[in-house]
Amino acid sequence: MNNKALILYGTKQANAFEGRVSDYETLIIHSTYHDNPFIDTAYAKEMEDLKKYDEDEYNIYALGLWGIPGGTFFDKKNVARRILEERDKKPLKQGYFEFDYVNEKIVNDTIRWVDDDQGYIKIYEEPQQGYPYVGGGDTAGDGSDWNTGAFTNNITEEDVAFLRVNFDEDLYARQMYCLGHYYNWALLGPETNFSTHPMKELTRLEYPNQYVREETPDAYTGKLTKRFGFNTNKLTRPVALGMLRTIMREHPERVKNIDTLEEMATFIKNEKGKPEAAEGFHDDCVMARAINCYVAGQQRKSIQVNDKPFDWNKLPDDLREDYQNATAEQRQYLLKKWNGGN
Numbered sequence: 431m432n433n434k435a436l437i438l439y440g441t442k443q444a445n446a447f448e449g450r451v452s453d454y455e456t457l458i459i460h461s462t463y464h465d466n467p468f469i470d471t472a473y474a475k476e477m478e479d480l481k482k483y484d485e486d487e488y489n490i491y492a493l494g495l496w497g498i499p500g501g502t503f504f505d506k507k508n509v510a511r512r513i514l515e516e517r518d519k520k521p522l523k524q525g526y527f528e529f530d531y532v533n534e535k536i537v538n539d540t541i542r543w544v545d546d547d548q549g550y551i552k553i554y555e556e557p558q559q560g561y562p563y564v565g566g567g568d569t570a571g572d573g574s575d576w577n578t579g580a581f582t583n584n585i586t587e588e589d590v591a592f593l594r595v596n597f598d599e600d601l602y603a604r605q606m607y608c609l610g611h612y613y614n615w616a617l618l619g620p621e622t623n624f625s626t627h628p629m630k631e632l633t634r635l636e637y638p639n640q641y642v643r644e645e646t647p648d649a650y651t652g653k654l655t656k657r658f659g660f661n662t663n664k665l666t667r668p669v670a671l672g673m674l675r676t677i678m679r680e681h682p683e684r685v686k687n688i689d690t691l692e693e694m695a696t697f698i699k700n701e702k703g704k705p706e707a708a709e710g711f712h713d714d715c716v717m718a719r720a721i722n723c724y725v726a727g728q729q730r731k732s733i734q735v736n737d738k739p740f741d742w743n744k745l746p747d748d749l750r751e752d753y754q755n756a757t758a759e760q761r762q763y764l765l766k767k768w769n770g771g772n
Contacts, residue, residue, distance in 0.1 A: 462494055463492055501698065503671070503675065504678045504679075504697060506695070510695070512685060513688070516686060522555065523545060523552075524552050524553070525543060525549035525551060525553075526543075526544055526549045527608035529541045529608060536608070543612075551609065553591050554588075555591075557590070557612060557614055559735060560734040561614060562584040562585065562729045562733075564584050565579050565610055565613070565616045566579070566721035566723070566725055567579045567580075567606060567618070567660075568721060569602075569628055570596070570599075571624025576712065577599060578595075578718040579609060581609060582726070584729045584730070585731065585733065586684070587677070588683075589687055590613065593606065594715065599625055600628075603628040603629075606620065615638055615639045617640070617726070618632060620632070621660050621661075621662055622657075622658075622660065622661055623663075626659065628659075629658050638753060640659070643657055643659065662721070670721055670723055673723035674716070689715045690719050693712060697716050
């Protein structure tokens with residue numbers, strides 16, 4: 431190629447160096463369909479139509495501006511605004527949990543918060559008595575390095591806390607346990623696709639309020655089998671992401687975690703229309719928040735101001751199993767019954 435006659439059309443780089451001749455005597459010209467005499471009216475109309483249907487593609491292919499091919503999945507204006515609003519804000523507090531670990535179990539009344547500016551848990555709202563909370567989790571896998579947990583108030587549907595770590599899954603599960611305990615035994619729904627270890631660890635620790643999904647009917651009885659944890663598949667993934675997309679379009683103020691918002695800015699629709707993280711970026715926080723949206727349906731939407739602390743260690747195995755297999759409404763009934771009807 432003759433480097434004295436290189437012409438670039440429709441790129442950010444060309445725009446930056448328009449009309450300049452470099453040390454290599456390369457003339458760079460930035461042109462769009464507006465000033466290209468070789469483009470016919472049909473092609474010009476096609477470019478104009480892009481503006482109606484996909485502003486990102488119009489900016490890239492028609493105007494030569496910066497953008498993400500395929501377009502962003504979430505409302506980019508709301509995402510950009512929320513990033514500016516939250517970027518310089520500090521959470522209410524930041525740190526992690528410590529606890530006594532006796533006979534391979536967490537001693538609940540020893541769980542304590544540790545302030546740390548570099549901590550992996552951000553708290554945005556303190557728990558309120560009787561309020562229901564939800565924690566959705568995305569586990570590391572398929573090229574991802576992070577285990578994440580998005581916690582929300584199930585009445586307001588706003589972020590209350592966020593966990594983002596890259597250490598062992600059992601340690602991640604224990605911090606999820608502590609956060610769940612902190613938020614009134616929040617409903618926890620960790621993803622199980624790449625590893626079931628966090629869910630198994632929560633079960634081993636006897637966490638009392640896990641999301642229960644129904645799967646393929648049993649081959650002998652025909653009954654749906656019940657399993658703990660969230661399974662991301664071709665049916666649940668688009669629903670979960672669609673629910674989060676609605677929030678970002680209609681109630682973007684509910685998402686407060688800056689890591690989640692920044693991931694939304696690079697969460698795109700690929701060439702086939704599938705929503706995913708752009709190449710080189712992560713989606714752990716986005717997926718944790720989307721899973722939170724999905725599993726929240728199993729948590730109550732009412733405030734129980736007369737709840738009493740419950741000692742799960744004294745609960746017989748058969749009753750604990752009944753609770754874990756119950757629906758959200760049935761769990762509410764059981765709690766009242768075991769707490770003496772209050």
